[in-house]
Amino acid sequence: MQQTTFWKKYMTNAQLDLSIARYTKVPITWAEDSYVPEFNKLYFIMEGEGFVKTNGKIYYPKPGDLYxxxxGSTQAYGTLNDHNTFGKYWCHFSSKVNDAHLFQIxxxxxxVKPxxxxxxxxxFKQLIFYSEKGDLSSGFRIHSILLEIMADFIEQSQDIQFDSRTVPSFEKMDKILQYIESHLHDSLSVEELARIASFHPNYFISVFKKYTGLSPIQFINxxxxERAKHLLLFTDQSVSAIADSLGMEVSYFSRMFREQIGFSPKNYREMISRSGATNTKKKLRMDTEPDYFKDKTDLPE
Incomplete structure (x- = not known):
């Protein structure tokens, strides 16, 4: 999967919104000939037989498949065996990045096979549980779980393509983000970046914020x-040397670091060092919640 600097930053603006999640043993009447939904659907097949069709191609899901x-795609679905219909976890959700559907981009x-x-x-059990619970914290948990499922889906996909036609100014913004990444040690100005993009400075700020969620100066800082955190963790460079490598006075660098991270650079390094991160350099892993979601709810989707 080709991942430019632009796409990696742009995708962090993705917004996912769950509308429903359930487990269903579908009835023999489960069928739709041709329709175009305004929402995305995930089907995790647990048992049975059936078919789904999208954009003219028909599929016969097997137990263990995640569809x-x-x-926006033309879809159809139905049963194949009256005595062995699908049993599946499923959900409907919207996904947008700015004004575009995520899966148009x-x-x-x-x-995939999870x-x-x-x-x-x-x-899926957690999605069902929290969607039915409906309290304030449930929305945060649902969003987090959906992001995890979609991240896993994308990681397990062999061929992900980006359609730059759905994102105006893609090439210019990708060029700008790459330029920033390779010139963090320089004194970058909005006027300079706007000139590289061939935009008026005011228009450039508006476009940049739309694609990154931050103003150019906020993004650069x-x-x-982020570069400083990496250097503090994985090198022995002094705080002064790190500040210098980023083109910043050490006092200003230390103050900005504390404002964004909550610790001084020195304290941050000491804290992480005590945790063993700089010695082991292990990847962080998220713990999963216990298996206490047992109930299944049947709906005809």
């Missing part, structure tokens, strides 16, 4: 702090 049917495969089916089952 993604994107918004990225072209994903229709299905690496850890049991973990995926637990995530955020990237400098």
């Amino acid at each position: 993604l049917l994107p918004a 990225i072209q994903a495969p229709v299905f 690496r850890d089916p049991e973990l995926l089952i637990q995530k 955020r990237q400098r702090i």
